[in-house]
Structure formats: C-alpha cells, structure tokens
Amino acid sequence: MKNLSFLIVGVFFGIVMAKSEAVSWFRIHEMFRFESFHMYGIIGTAVVLGAISMFVMKKAGIKTLSGSLVTYNPLKLNIKRHILAGSIFGLGWALVGCCPGPMYVLLGSGYTIMLLIIGGALLGTFTYALVMKYLPH
Amino acid sequence: MGLSINASSFWEFISQPWHWAVSGAAIALVLALMTWMGRSFGVSTTFKAFCSAAGGNKVSDFFKMDLKDELWRIAFVVGGMIGGYIATNFLSSPDPVAISQSTVEHLSSIGIAYPESDAKGIGFVPTSLLNYESLKGILLAVGGGFLVGFGARYGDGCTSGHAISGLSHMQLPSLITVIGFFIGGLLMTHFIFPFLVGL
Secondary structure, three states: OHHHHHHHHHHHHHHHHHHOOOOOHHHHHHHHOOOOOHHHHHHHHHHHHHHHHHHHHHHOOOEOOOOOEOOOOOOOOOHHHHHHHHHHHHHHHHHHOOOHHHHHHHHHHOOOHHHHHHHHHHHHHHHHHHHHHHOOO | OOOOOOHHHHHHHHHOOOOHHHHHHHHHHHHHHHHHOOOOOOOOHHHHHHHHHOOHHHOOHHHOOOHHHHHHHHHHHHHHHHHHHHHHHOOOOOOOOOOOHHHHHHHHHOOOOOOOOOOOOOOOOOOOOOOOOOHHHHHHHHHHHHHHHHHHHHOOOOHHHHHHHHHHOOOHHHHHHHHHHHHHHHHHHHHHHHHHHHO
C-alpha cells in the first residue's frame, strides 16, 4: 500500500518531467549552451519552492507519515570529492542528455535506447564499488 | 456559462508543453510529498539497488543493503515509467520540443538535425546519435550512462538528490556537487561533444 503511494507520486513525476520537456536531450544541450532560460527556470523554481517547503516543515515541526520530524542526513564536506564526482556525472549528463530520473521516464515513453544507457549506468555504479577505495572521499 | 469545463479543450490545454514555473512547482511538490511520506527524493540509488539484487553484494560490501527498504524507490521509478508512457501516448504535444533557434542552428552546423524525425515524433532524444544501429551510437549511450552511474554513486546522488533535495535543504556539499555537474556538462557540451560527433 505504501509502495503504491510512491508509485502514484512517480507517475505524477514522470508526467511532469515529460510535459516540462526536462527529459529532452535538446533541452539539456540548450541549457549547457546558455541559450534558453527554460531549464534554469524549472530547477530554480523547484529549489526556491522546495527550500521554502522544507524550511516550513522543519520550523513547524510537521511529522512525516512515519512519525518522525523532517531531517537531512548531511554528507561530510570534501570539496575534491564533490567537484570530481559532480564533473564525472556532468560529462555523462551532457552526453546522453538525461539524468537518472528522465532515463526511466524516457524508457516509459518508448525510447528503448534507455536500456543501453541504464545498462551503462549500472556498469558505472558497479565499477565505482570496485574502485571506491582509491578515490578521495 | 463561464464556469463550465469543456473536457476536450482541457485535454488540449494540458497537452501543451508546460511552462517552466508550473513544472518547477510540480517538482517541488514531489519533493514535499516524498519528504512527508518519510523518504528522500533520490533516483540514482535505484542503480545501486539493481546492482545489489543482481549479485553485487557478493562482490563488494558497498552493495550489501536491505533491498526491502528500497522497494518504495523502485515503485517510484516504475511510476516514472508509467508517467512517461501516459505523457507520450495520451498527453503528447504535436510539436517537437521548442528549443531556441541558436541551438537549432548550432546543432545543424555539427550535423544533428532538428526537429528530429523520431519514431514518436516528439523529439526528446537524438536517435541519430544514440542508437542501436551503429557501434558509435551504442558506445556513446553506454559510455554516457557509465559516467552518470559512476559519478552519481561517487557523489552520493544525482540531480534529484543534490540539485533538488540537497539544495532545498541548503547543503553545501550538494551545491559543490551541482557546480561539478556544470563543470562536466560544459566541458562535454562545448569541447568533447563536438569532437565525438565528428568521429
């Protein structure tokens, strides 16, 4: 039942991502060329409204459905790691034009090429586990 | 009556591409809903869960995890696929993605046609570039996916976890990671991609 509610939120997310064109390779390419405000508008609006809602939920002490307060588990600050990891991700994001969420949405949209891209992402995840001890964390 | 709702014009209305502000607000709503439901908004951990389920837990302790505790996340991305299916088959806009003219001209100068004469005609993915038909198309798809998967796990999150959730929680590590997304993205788009296309 609980998982069903996450599935329903996922359906909404998928429709939003497709209708906002945030799943489009062309929108991502355009964003990295600074030739449209569209993607910046989406991410900017989401972050501003997201920050307000997280702030309100924490301030008002709103309990989640599991009965706990809203918290965030922070990552240990390591600038080298964040820059390096982010850059590797960004190289891939700009090449395939989609981040993990849109990969699933586009697969549902009928782009079977996403099977290869998700396969590559699984390979990358697996490789990370093999080499993580050599990377700065 | 001004208040009467015409079903077919409503359908036409939501089938247009959505304004960025509507989309941004809807994503913030997804974040708030998932937070209220007691979970964080993050997609890339599904890759870790799939690796673990495929036997990765026998290879690396990194994949030792309670998969039952990840079912909600799998349900979320399955929902995402259904949402993509619904949007494309029932709410599809007849016009391809309206990117800026300068991007269209740039792409045509490096040999990528736009609007893409895609199977679905919605122009979300340049199938002339990422496809099963050529070795290059396969390698670009797998290689790009590899970088996304590797970077997301090394950075402990992707766009949803850092750019949306992390920034909304005012996290400095997330901000630096997002700066990294742009360093990599700009390098790819402006320097590496034109070279790869020419291969």
